[in-house]
Amino acid sequence: MRDHPEPTTHGSSQAPPVVWTGRATNRAQWLPALAGAGCVALGIQLAVGSPWTAGFAPLLMSVVGCLAAGLLILFGTIAFVHVAVRVDGDSLEVRCGHAGLPRRRILLRHVTGADFVPRINPRQWGGWGYRWRPEQGTAVVVRKGEGMILRLGDGRTFTVTVDDAETAVRLIRERLHLASTGGPSGA
The missing domain is CATH 2.30.29.30 (Pleckstrin-homology domain (PH domain)/Phosphotyrosine-binding domain (PTB))
Known part of the structure; x- marks a missing residue:
């Protein structure tokens, strides 16, 4: 444009x-943004519906890791779409x-x-x-x-x-x- x-x-x-x-x-930046949104969705899915029996700490670390990585990717890419x-x-x-x-x-x-x-x-x-x-x-x-x-x-x-x-x-x-x-x- x-x-x-x-x-x-x-x-x-x-x-x-x-x-x-x-x-x-750069419309290609939307692809990593979708990946970031997927990580956030995975973190939410783990937090809400996870049947983990290994304990609370591994679940918490997985949820926080997915949410943090997803938000970083999502906002880091959307900031540079244009x-x-x-x-x-x-x-x-x-x-x-x-x-x-x-x-x-x-x-x-x-x-x-x-x-x-x-x-x-x-x-x-x-x-x-x-x-x-x-x-x-x-x-x-x-x-x-x-x-x-x-x-x-x-x-x-x-x-x-x-x-x-x-x-x-x-x-x-x-x-x-x-x-x-x-x-x-x-x-």
Whole structure:
């Protein structure tokens, strides 16, 4: 699904849009979420209808283990089914999942550069989700495909997979150029 930039308020087709929004979705994340729901259901089934004769401690450990693993898998995957990215006049905001958590807001004045990446692979980051690797920086990876890398003023990088990342990178570069020349900040 692609969201296109909102129209400018200036009427000029040359001016950057006021706000750009984009999303990336990974429907395959629903499969691990179903597995997590299955673990929760198994934990409930064990707690309610188990004829265990070996004692209470093994039953309790099985129930707690199934519930904990199931909830971890369920909420860990649902949080990264999709990502929403918003670039406005002064910041980039990334929201994950249906609740919008985790959330990251980066002020554009802290960005020194932005690059379009045509192919980001979750394997590069150790899987899906909110990732940190010392040699690569921080990333929000919800699927294989296009994305962008922001270079931050403190030397770190932030990578996010999002549809139409090329437009977002172009907008961020325009904002950075306007800020460095002392022009209007795009609003």
